[in-house]
Amino acid sequence: MDHQRMAANLGDAEAIPSASQIAASYFPGLGSQNETWMRAEIQRLLDHWFDWRRDLFPQDRRIAAAAPPADPVARHLITERLDELARALTAETPTHTPRYIGHMKAEVSLPALFGWLAAMLHNPNNTSREASRVGAVIESEAIAMLAQLLGYDPSKAEGHFTSGGTVANFEAVWRARYRLDHWLSLGLHLSEKTGWPLDVFACAHMGWGRFGELRREHGLDDQTLRRCSAAAGNPTDVYRRISRAAGRDYLGPVLLVAGNKHYSWLKAANVFGLGEEALWSIALDGEGRLDVADLDRLIKRARGDGRPVLMAVAVAGTTETCEIDPVHTVHDLLERWEREQGLHIWRHVDAAYGGFLAGIVGGPDEATLSPGSATALGALGRADSLTIDPHKLGYVPYACGAFLTRDRARYAVSGFDAPYLDRSELGPDKWSSTLEGSRSAAGAAAIWLTGKALGFGPEGLGALLAQSVRSAREFAGAVMTAHDDVRVLTPIDANIVCFSLGRQGEPLSSANRRTGALFDAIHASPDLSVSKTTLGEGYRRLIDRHAEGFSALLDEQRLVLIRCVFMNPYLSQPEARSRLFNEFGRMVRLLADATH
Template structure:
């Protein structure tokens, strides 16, 4: 059936190609030979995501139906930069954008989302928006069109005006036709502080450098023994910056770190912000890097047979997502979509005005009065095929408790079972791998144990021979990233392979 569908999609395309008057399509034996050779190479050496023992990378076994949806659109090569170059896939991206808004907890009409190349791009864009939001009030106070709006705000409070007040300011300046002029007055980019947890993704170091943050303004917030952001440290840093009248461009919270799957206490961060707003009249943008964790919101209402699938503190963080100003979520991680499919979800679409390109506004607005993509996205050309794939993945997988929820709950269950199999308190001496703490999401870190330590290349090669692919989060950690649920037999095999490799090396 799968091959037949693929052939049908190609046939439809060829018919269309002829119907619009295209030159005859050539696919001779030379083409076939090249593609047969490429196909042989791919099949011989590709990374075996579908293997039951594959637990090494954050890439799942993409459903072939989703890949075919990508192919279907790819044939027509749509570019979602503007509806006129992608009449169908722009519509699909609007549907996907609404899906993603709902996933994060927003009403589609007020939130905004779009696809992008991945979490790096989403992070750059989120930080760009946040940095420009923070810079707006001080600039407006120096502009004739904004001065009266901020007459009663002290300079120290201007530096960190709460986000809702900045968004109101955006709206008022835009109504006066002065937003673009005011944006020009912003302070140099290096001026503001960026607060990121110490175990956040290395892309945030790239982002800080790219966006011009002075290195001494990038503050690495400490983490606790669960690799979650230390909120006592965060509160102290934020209060110090606010008291000094130094602008905070953003606090970046991670919901699912790459190495440990650790989930920061987002609700706690938001409580700190609320307290600052009450006590000092000062706030800061909060961005959540949920590239890995975002889709786990579909698990919130899943009832498991033997336990709640999510720890209460993880569920609380996921429940708090709609209160963050922006959220990165990657359909190409837990969303069953192939690369490239990242996404940024923005809570209040008024925020986009601070990065909008004035002259780049082409294309028709969507029928319901929504926004075109190009003037507000970091990227220009974007593959419409990616929108088709994510759209199909959401339709086929079901972006709810019974669909993605059930699948991801299964992954959580597998990780929890493996933790239980290896559980031992931190620092205890065991003859083999141990798990010191229950995983927040579906990534488990094991300590290989005294006899098993050594070069991760050596032990990962040894494990691979027994059909188990793992990675090393740090030199001394076995990282298991569960992207598909394993049944009891599958889990037993993983356990056995690990014990054999480390207990009897």
């Protein structure tokens, strides 16, 4: 890594920094310890930017000199309004402090901030290389860094940055639909041409190899297949033709997503016209993770119903409790379907939150993860596509998500026409293969500089994230000893801890009410910030297991939890953890008694 080589050059005996050293060196500092250096670096960025603007076309200086002077009234107005904005923002949620353990946000790292600012000054638009000569190259290099982190071959992987995980998940649906539509279009054409009954499920999962063979054998071109495409033509008409060819009503594809899914998947079913009924929820096991046996059952059900599986989605780091699904076992199952029956089902992993935890795997801190979680994170690279959010555990500014595929074939989408952008001499552009048109290069630059300066592996960001997992488990132990009624939700897969209140034999409805009252009391405090989540029917087995821990009367099927996210970099310092955990424990002891 770059910092290792730098340390060697400086004669530093300890080339691999600890988590606390990373927090001290790569972040502004809890007490703004890096203020002087940070101011100097930002000033250098501004100096470089102004020098570039002034020196780029010296022949234009005469025009600039002839411009009217700046209006002092306008300057004064801008200054006044800027002061007003700055004062207003002092009331913003202080997510930089370890006292904030509410949601998946924390301090932004210095490399990310510097990279973001440097790109924003130039304001490149990564829609094309004409609009972003350097930004587009930085994006490609940053995607390669993320690909390596996630287990893809960076020389083959494709991807781009998005505004966040929701759009990245949409990108996956778009590509899975593109692939499924191609295969099913070919099957419909051959069925209508030959009169053979259409096996919808088999055709929709035939694979590119079989697709290519049939296309060459029958001399089919794109225009012919477009006439059988629900995406390129009239979907109502194509569905009617599929129904006639199959001899049964065709109800469209289904989307199989783990029951611990993010809300973006429901949005995707709506936006892509699948309908909410097409979103089939995969059952969760007693620990809140995807039940692979139920995934297999749902695939068989879809096959029996003649409904293709658009994609199967596992989650690496759920938004509620950070469960990490058994990604490796999901891959084993779907690869077996492919190997034994020739059925190719798109595999997507929503690693928006947990993807960066892969940087722990293979290093000295891997034991901070459970063996199952480490194996699952190590299997991310077997997916067809992945979502990851750098603005979460990548510590870069909002808004920055990323979508990646294993190779160029999986990245393919429908073609579009924009003559002012479609210029082959500029090289490969992203505009036609991204749902968003204009895209800032700032997020890519933030990741690029983070990767170059710190790195994402076990000796870089991975070391900081490993400490965040240890901090979460240390907190879980501390809060359990704070009061006899505290019930921590287990297992703790990473750096989110959820807990509830519950007396022995207490009805769950009463425990939920008391937990909610405790949250309200903590939330009212100006000193500490937490969040709350409620697990519902999809988590039934996990709720039952948690309730068994205090022999609760199951008079309702929901579980109210106080949710604490431990991603703040300064929690790597023992003093910060000790102060926060002791203060939190005192508050819980006081307030839990008051909920009786």
